[in-house]
Amino acid sequence: MNGARLAAVVCYSAVASPTETTPTPPSASPDQALVDALRSHAPGAFEQLVRTRGGRLLAVTRRLLGNEEDARDAVQETFMNAYRSIDRFEGGSLLSTWLHRIAVNVSLMKLRTRKRKPEESLDHLLPAFKDDGHFMERFESGSEPADVRLSRIEEQATVRTAIDELPEHYRTVLLLRDIEGLDTRDVAEQLGITANAVKLRLHRARQALRTLLAPRLGRPDR
Amino acid sequence: MSKMTCRACSDFLADYLDGQLDPGIRATFEVHLDKCRNCRAYLEQYAAVIKAGRCACERENEQAAGALPEELVRAILAAQAERGNTSDA
Known part of the structure; x- marks a missing residue:
């Protein structure tokens, strides 16, 4: 394999392994200030959390659930769960990562409770x-x-x-x-x-x- | 495995990109790839759609940041306030 092609393959490998990337370490943090405010039930803290983080979470739940009503319910549940368990947020990850994980879990829970559909073929x-194992189609590199x-x-x-x-x-x-x-x-x-x-x-x-x-x-x- | 078909090559794509192919199979895979322009183009496109999906969804997340519908914000705040009152009772 020539050098250029090998370099391209290395690039693809990086693309295909999202879980192997190192997360950005939390900085000394606006997150921590907000977490402290939430823990002390400071007025406006929860609203700030919802307004600043909610949009991205709604995009995630919409994609996973494919239904606006369920997606909105999932965001609401995410914030309620987060508020309830804010004392367990250890700061080992970013607050946005932690919320994102809760939103994914809540969405999956909703998917599991849906009536199972038969698997569609693709x-x-x-x-x-x-028959000889070659592709039927020709693929072109542009x-x-x-x-x-x-x-x-x-x-x-x-x-x-x-x-x-x-x-x-x-x-x-x-x-x-x-x-x-x-x-x-x-x-x-x-x-x-x-x-x-x-x-x-x-x-x-x-x-x-x-x-x-x-x-x-x-x-x-x- | 001394030779590989395009079909087998296609089956190994995901493990290859994840770096999880057994070294012997990987070597055979790369020999096939080196000789088969069609499989190289397929690999390029397969990897491209993974990256494109990630870019498109990340872009969607960025566009959505700070854009939670107001009625949903109000519903969440009301639910939280109600829960707070219930906990206080």
Whole structure:
């Protein structure tokens, strides 16, 4: 493998391992001041927490639950849980990370209580192979790297829409692993499935997402 | 494994990107990748959608920061106040 290609692969490896990145250490902190205010029930502290942190949490719960009413309930529950357990916040992570984790857990709890839907197939979005094991389709590298093209602001709504189009069983795993950064074991535990099932669903979800985004991945310069 | 097909290569993509392939399989995978332009393009696109998903959702989070609907803020504050009153009782 030549040097340039190897460098690209190293870059992809970093992209694909969100759980291996080192979290930013908490700074000496506005967080701590707010946590202290919450612990002492200072007037306005809880409202400040809700107003400054709530928007991001709503974006997370909307993605996971795909339903505005449930997403709002989950945000409310997140803040109530956080307020109740603020004494247990140890400051080992950022306050936003701690809240985010609560929001994900609350959302997963809601997903578990929903009536189970039969698993939808996404076989039609997976690559097809010839008898000799070669891909049926030809894939092209454009003159511009695919990640640069897809990461443009004007493509981001398309990417989010494509994620929303994935069947729920696959979308949830992709969101938890690739977007929220949970590790495979955590996702398996939260969803009550095996680690192998998580890995398989994640791989298929990524393949399906690639197919959905294929029109954006071709050669724009042709 | 002395030779690898595109199908097998596709099955190993996630473990390869996570750095979790057994060294022997990884070597065979990389030999295949070196020879197969189609698999290299597929790998590039597969990795790109992972990164793009993360970028798009992070952007969505940033846009949503500080934008909690006012009626939801009020509902949360009311629920907390009610809970506080209940605890005091």
